[in-house]
Amino acid sequence: MKKLLTLSALACSTIAPVAMAAEEVNVYSYRQPFLVEPMFDEFTKETGIKVNVKFAKKGLAEKLAQEGEYSPADVILTVDISRLAELTDKKLVQKVDSKVLEKNIPAQYQDKDNEWFALTTRTRSVYSSRDRVGRLGDDFTYSDLAKPEFKGKICTRSGKHPYNVSLVSSMIAHKGEAETKEWLKGVKANLARKPQGNDRAQVKAIKEGLCDVSLGNSYYLGKMVNNPEQKVWADAVYINFPNQKTTGTHVNISGMAMAKHSPNKEHALKLMEFLAGDKAQSMYAEVNYEYPVKPGVKRSELVASWGDFKADTISLDEIASHHAAAIKLLDEVKFDL
Template sequence: MRPLLLASLMTATALPALAQEVNVYSHRQPELIQPLFDAFTAETGITVNSSFVDKGMVERLQAEGARSPADLILTVDVARLGEVKDAGVTQPIEDEALAAVPAALHDDENQWFALTTRARIVYASKERVAEGEVTTYEDLADPKWRGRICTRVFTHDYNVALTAAHLAHHGEEATRTWLEGIKANLTRKPEGGDRDQVKAIWAGECDIALGNTYYMGQMLSDDEQKAWADSVRIEFPTFQDGGTHVNVSGVAMTSAAPNRENALKLVEFLVSDEAQRIYAETNHEFPVKEGVARSELVASWGEFTADDLALSEISDLRPQALDLIEQVNFDG
């Protein structure tokens, strides 16, 4: 009996230590979020186990169901946050610390919250496009840009969200006409990623391209791509009745969340001043918390007024936006 009793006591003593962990499924590359997790562990003693899930996040969580080890989901783009919510694999997060996230930057049912933002801007050739020549997103459909625009496919989440924002501002018919106008202005069939468009500008294949702000930071830190970045400047277009379109990286709590209390502590940390600074600087993004300064590099790109359209509205309109993109055969 004594060995059994001793083993039982040892197990009971070990359980609290084993419970000091939180499990994260992440769409983001490990090197982009590890500094956050290291700082959280140093502060709390809670270990963060992160799994990089590039594709099939929803399918994996649905298959695991209530047995899922995942507590939190870290992902980018309102479309992906909307997908996990719509799939029923998340739960609301109620926590006073999340009051730091502006209302326009979280789900209206608290199923997901933004952690950083990025702007969907125009990269413009320094040589061939005058400063101030790019003004609005609507202007991209103007024939003056005929043969001068390149872009990644518009069925990509980033461009679907931008189209959904246009849809919210202007309605279906105007958005269809806008898409047709941009398509007519393309210099080539949509292909590649945002950085490939900047490379095309550098090579003289086009003059302007849509892209996310943070790619500038990534290119400037790459020996080969720095020349591409140096050939363009960032322009912050706006909607005619709004501001510059922004998207997010965000967090959601899974339905299963076996380590819910630890997960809440990590969420609280992610909206703290320290984490907002680390996250924004590591990823060249904008903090969501008021009063946390942008990195020196990000600040050098200039000021802009973010569109005040709620991201939850953009998320709701994404199926209609995608349908319009496919109707005009934008990527064909």
């Protein structure tokens, strides 16, 4: 009997840690802690599954590749289609079949092979000075940024930042490489200064009179409005949605994927489906001023105040396929120099 009890105790000591380990999911995230941690807390509250997170600003693809089959990562959260495409190109993620994800996320915002899924959308908008320019109107297009009337009036961050690379990629998808290269030459000629800083720095430059228009993601306006030091920048501009009478405004995403060697696949799927559900989508909308990807989920009051717009319907897979060409063109025109 004593021997049996000893064996039983050993068995329990072996099994218990495995059971505990199974009640968790590991996330690698480019998204900032303040944005995703409230959602993870809610997920844990509902499911009992603990979420462990490693935050990074860069290098997640390299880390996953280095870890290989021993990687603890289950779910990867990132921003921009280019970073999601990098994960699929390097075969660091796996296919996910889910009726919930298929229903909640429009096909335009899913990988054709179900290897990544969008969580939110944001526009690549054009900000304009309230005092010196006013609203740009529904006739305004991205192509107009290359016109002589904007000579010395444009500010932007690096052309090779993923947000701008995706915009250039969308231009290639619609107009081809030759026309896009001429457009880039025109925009470069119209720059008020060498590309630098982030999207908010460009709006600050408009407030300071260094330029009149800038490229920037839509959610930055919400961030500036709610920052006491930056609200004066936001108050100095209008947000504009280009291409309303043509192809529609370029839309990019934040998204998620399941790591190729996920050790907790069942829980990883539960987390992905939660993030695509009503509660998490509403939290994204309120906290980060992004557009929920799930149809029917309300925008935040502030984002709704910016008005409706027509979004470009070209697939993000198509845009991602032109990223290498976009970088090549940016180099050829020496956009950042």
